[in-house]
Amino acid sequence: xxxxxxxxxxxxxMIDQRLLPNEEVYRTYKDFLDxxxxxxxxVVRGAPAIGVAAAMGVALGALKINAKDRKGFVKExxxxxxxxxxxxxxxxxxxxxxxxxxRVVKKNHKxxxxxxKQTLIQxxxxxxxxxxxxxxxxxRHGSKLIKNKATILTHCNAGALAxxxxxxxLGVIRAAVEQGKKIKVFADETRPFLQGSRLTAWxxxxxxxxxTLITDNMAGYMMKKGLIDVVIxxxxxxxxxxxxxxxxxxYSVAVLAKEHKIPFYVAAPISTIDLNIKHGDxxxxxxxxxxxxxxxxxxxxxxxxxxxxxxxxxxTPNRLITAIITERGIARKSFEKSLKRMVKADKIF
Amino acid sequence: xxxxxxxxxxxxxMIDQRLLPNEEVYRTYKDFLDxxxxxxxxVVRGAPAIGVAAAMGVALGALKINAKDRKGFVKExxxxxxxxxxxxxxxxxxxxxxxxxxRVVKKNHKxxxxxxKQTLIQxxxxxxxxxxxxxxxxxRHGSKLIKNKATILTHCNAGALAxxxxxxxLGVIRAAVEQGKKIKVFADETRPFLQGSRLTAWxxxxxxxxxTLITDNMAGYMMKKGLIDVVIxxxxxxxxxxxxxxxxxxYSVAVLAKEHKIPFYVAAPISTIDLNIKHGDxxxxxxxxxxxxxxxxxxxxxxxxxxxxxxxxxxTPNRLITAIITERGIARKSFEKSLKRMVKADKIF
Numbered sequence: 001x002x003x004x005x006x007x008x009x010x011x012x013x014m015i016d017q018r019l020l021p022n023e024e025v026y027r028t029y030k031d032f033l034d035x036x037x038x039x040x041x042x043v044v045r046g047a048p049a050i051g052v053a054a055a056m057g058v059a060l061g062a063l064k065i066n067a068k069d070r071k072g073f074v075k076e077x078x079x080x081x082x083x084x085x086x087x088x089x090x091x092x093x094x095x096x097x098x099x100x101x102x103r104v105v106k107k108n109h110k111x112x113x114x115x116x117k118q119t120l121i122q123x124x125x126x127x128x129x130x131x132x133x134x135x136x137x138x139x140r141h142g143s144k145l146i147k148n149k150a151t152i153l154t155h156c157n158a159g160a161l162a163x164x165x166x167x168x169x170l171g172v173i174r175a176a177v178e179q180g181k182k183i184k185v186f187a188d189e190t191r192p193f194l195q196g197s198r199l200t201a202w203x204x205x206x207x208x209x210x211x212t213l214i215t216d217n218m219a220g221y222m223m224k225k226g227l228i229d230v231v232i233x234x235x236x237x238x239x240x241x242x243x244x245x246x247x248x249x250x251y252s253v254a255v256l257a258k259e260h261k262i263p264f265y266v267a268a269p270i271s272t273i274d275l276n277i278k279h280g281d282x283x284x285x286x287x288x289x290x291x292x293x294x295x296x297x298x299x300x301x302x303x304x305x306x307x308x309x310x311x312x313x314x315x316t317p318n319r320l321i322t323a324i325i326t327e328r329g330i331a332r333k334s335f336e337k338s339l340k341r342m343v344k345a346d347k348i349f
Numbered sequence: 350x351x352x353x354x355x356x357x358x359x360x361x362x363m364i365d366q367r368l369l370p371n372e373e374v375y376r377t378y379k380d381f382l383d384x385x386x387x388x389x390x391x392v393v394r395g396a397p398a399i400g401v402a403a404a405m406g407v408a409l410g411a412l413k414i415n416a417k418d419r420k421g422f423v424k425e426x427x428x429x430x431x432x433x434x435x436x437x438x439x440x441x442x443x444x445x446x447x448x449x450x451x452r453v454v455k456k457n458h459k460x461x462x463x464x465x466k467q468t469l470i471q472x473x474x475x476x477x478x479x480x481x482x483x484x485x486x487x488x489r490h491g492s493k494l495i496k497n498k499a500t501i502l503t504h505c506n507a508g509a510l511a512x513x514x515x516x517x518x519l520g521v522i523r524a525a526v527e528q529g530k531k532i533k534v535f536a537d538e539t540r541p542f543l544q545g546s547r548l549t550a551w552x553x554x555x556x557x558x559x560x561t562l563i564t565d566n567m568a569g570y571m572m573k574k575g576l577i578d579v580v581i582x583x584x585x586x587x588x589x590x591x592x593x594x595x596x597x598x599x600y601s602v603a604v605l606a607k608e609h610k611i612p613f614y615v616a617a618p619i620s621t622i623d624l625n626i627k628h629g630d631x632x633x634x635x636x637x638x639x640x641x642x643x644x645x646x647x648x649x650x651x652x653x654x655x656x657x658x659x660x661x662x663x664x665t666p667n668r669l670i671t672a673i674i675t676e677r678g679i680a681r682k683s684f685e686k687s688l689k690r691m692v693k694a695d696k697i698f
Contacts, residue, residue, distance in 0.1 A: 197643070205655060249566025259604045299648065307560065
């Protein structure tokens, strides 16, 4: 298969997701600033994978800090965390992972600078390994919702490429397939960045999972024809009330699912739930470069100087979500209660 | 400005819509088979424009028939009509225009072959000229539905490029703008063929109309933000009950409009109404080459050998349509009655 992200010999290795599916290129990062840039430029994307990359980036930065005492180290370390936190605004896993790295420093007063560096590297690797385990747990829970012979629509890429491996929404699909269920997947291509056609189609094909690619605007047609039994998507941030920020277009899919009485599931780790945000309308929505809309590679597909909007995410209100699948089980309405219970069940910190 | 299609010196001239907005290339057609291929390959597209192109193609074919008597001429003429009718299945204007051409031959028993040829050329030019007039009438009626400072979402291209000029949905917008109303337009890019980004954005910019390009999956987000007051789209075929086939994705936009209580208007000439088809589910839906989805120009954007669906149209059920704007006024529910009355009001044949 492939590795989305790895810590190797004190470097961070990532598959360059911008080049998939045409080229499978692994890049080696030695400087945390380059990791920050890779997150910003979407070499790596997907909320859980962004979290892992941020943690590894922070570890990489920490490793190169030239300070002999704790005070000097902490000062530099905080700068690194700040830069890393400034890369992308919506996926809360980014801030969650940086927070975990910060806690390592806060908690370990007695370690030397060298020991702190090693502990930070270890923590980044823990986040990586735990993410795979978390995905598999999510798959175990979520696959119960998937019947044999189900046809599943997914939007964007919430797969192995969006995580440390296995995937959230696609992890649920993988688990169902591993249980011997016959599953068909429809993948929205997911404009403008084409995570569906470039990434989801690619990784599901590698697994031999029956996948059909459609453009985003075909989802309603497929539902109306009775071809979709279930929708499963990932999430970039889930508010305390269950409102879910995910890739632009998710909200439209959720409205269509409601119109056709199709269950709409969100699969995301606990680290994606942000209890500090009550409602979805408080989730910051990133606006990205309009060139993502006006060009494919270097080919212009729109007139010069046309006005363009490029919000990278939208918010699906809780009323349109049937259930939220996490590694701790399946949260149902009211989400205020079920999500709070799940998050508080076992403090990760 | 530009001309979508013209009859000039016994040739058909068309702007090659596949190359817009990057290149403005006019092609000259001397052979009806090349016009048929141009319709198939979407050099020209949009239901009314396809009708005009088919009529001109038939005229071009008729002109070159090498028969001295009526019988020989009619035999060849029917072959030409059959080939032209086989180009695309969904837009009924194609069949309507060919039928008009056939009626010229049927009605004029006494004309010589040469006179028939001239009458057919005249009929094709009439269809062309009438289409522009029809669009302007549609604009006059439809613009009454558009308030000053309205923001209008449109899907695909139902503009000057989709007709002999002026446009159906965009004709309504043009008329509102000509009346001095301040209008803002959001244009869905309309995957896979990108008629929105390549054509609608291009022609509205040429008119100085305030236009913002979005990807198809952003429409729901814009509606939820309260940025869309009205949706107007064109149509490829309208069944007797008002069910409307239009570019893939129209149905999703209609469901979203209903969810947000936004009026959803269809603008189309009477020639798009097919009283022979009772319900939308009887309208044939063209499936096009999957390369439209997997490639942009020659760049692959999906893995090799991925399964793909590429329905070019979908059907919006009448319940989601607020009103249908034609050159004879605004049809409201029940559409069975209002459309029938409009179609029968004045036989075109």
